[in-house]
Amino acid sequence: MRAPCDLLLANATVLTMDQKFTMYRSGRVAIAGDRIVAVGPDADAYDAGATIDCLGRVVMPGLVNAHTHVPMALLRGLADDLRLDVWLMGYMLPVEREFVSPDFVRLGTRLGCAEMIRSGVTCFADMYYFEETIAEATAEAGMRALCAQTVLRFPTPDATSYEGSLARARDFIERWRGHPLIVPAPAPHAPYTCTPEILRACAELAVEFDVPLHIHMSESVQEVEDSRRVNGMPVVPWVKKHGLFDAKVLAAHCVHVDDGEMRALKNVGAGVAHNPTSNLKLGAGIAPVARMLELGLNVGIGTDGAASNNDLDMFEETRLAALLNHLTGSLEPGKRADLIIVDLDPLHNVPAFGRDPNGVYAQIVYASKSTDVMDVMCNGRWLMRDRKLLTLDEAELREAARGQAKRVDAFLSGREVSVLQKLVAVGGAVELESFEVQVKARVPSAEQVLAVIAGKRVTIVRSSHYHQFDTYWSFHDPDQGWLRYREDEFLDEAGNVTGARARLTLTGRTREADLGGVLLFRSRYLAPAAHSPRFYREYFRPAAEHVVEKERRRWLLVYRGVEFYVHLDRLLSPPGDGYFIEVKSRTWSQRDAQDKAAVITDLLALFGTSPDDTISDGYVELVAGRR
């Protein structure tokens, strides 16, 4: 009397991926409910309601995508060939702020699940916003996932504060813990986007509910250098110090980790999600995977968001299943029935050699393509049969995704029309409401100016001394104006640097009026320069760049009852002879501007310059030789 089961897969090359890498030729797999009940000769003891003949096909465990942001499938190809920070801060975050909603993540998850099922993935680790909606859509599609709710120190599309995202994560974990397909988790986004307090709170939450924790770690050289500079140590020991590894950690990337850090990851039982395509595409580098495996670290392969396809050893990724409570990852009795059937008949798989019995592994890794995946089962349920998706409607997804892309395109096109809009998109530019009257003139020496400053005819309110490094960018359309990245080094009396700051200014080129050599300018836009000049260069893609370096003495003074800023400048690069003097004042009306222009003309005479010495160009225009 043979035992009953629901399904028998017969005549297959069965790659069990168990500890011993057992393989069966013409093997069988018996499935009952959501589980595998027998594999190989043991399956002969079962009688099935249905049998599938798998001649010429491989039956193996479903693949695991160890790190992704599944809804970002909707943003695939949005901004390519950019470095990590420009891609993230310049494009992804602004678009996410604008568009990411429960509807967006639901559609993106369904699109991403459809794509993953087609390539033989039955399980993935996700990190995004509105993770509960992602969990719902994933469970509906029948896939297994670690769904990790993002927490970071900035406002996100689903929370205005870190406390808000943490509360969301707690609520989600409480409700989904114990689900047959979904493992809920907190995801502090990355050490550099979190505070020690956030890292600790997330780890405590994961420990409290006995769920894993997902995080990005040591992705770029910049991240590691910043950590060394600010925290005095690389990333892994720093997060360890703040209690992160109290939780079971799945760390994405780990591109820039040293031997000691790899050993530390191994000792705390962390898993590493290696994302070769994403790392290479964004120029982050190549993770020391061979060394990680040598040290016995659990390494899985992920696609990261929006990037596609894996190469390297696909089988390593199944090891990460350890984080999902050993339910999956191999074909063994008692394990969940998460498996795929791969066709070895397509031309690119032909011929196959029998000399090495393990040749079939190499064939799967190096020759097979995702399109060879014929059937996909997760938790005992067919998600794809004969390449037809059973839980998702592809035609409907295609249409909805295209509609969404149109809306994102319209948003970005609107932003790309002007440098100002792009500036607003990355950092809250502030418009200076006022007009400004200003004049610039050459002065043969500093002495007369300094004598006036020291004298009684002006009252000095404040004074300062800087070393200024200005990078000016211009654009093909001159109406866009100049974008200036200015780094000020503050100098003390002895010329020592006492501090520094950086600012971005967008200056319109139009001057409103010429009041006898004194010019009236329209407002400018100021933004804090939170990123490096390199970031802005790659983000704004200017047509030309000019660098001006100067020493500036600056005074706020009162002359004839009017406040003025006076600059005494000496050009250092490109080197110029003599000095320039600039006199500026804010104004709100044409009438006031005229009055101030008259006072400025007097002040200039005091400084020893005549109206003939005035220059209407800015420094960059002098340097660039254009008006």
Ligand SMILES: [Zn+2]
């Ligand atoms: Zn990622």
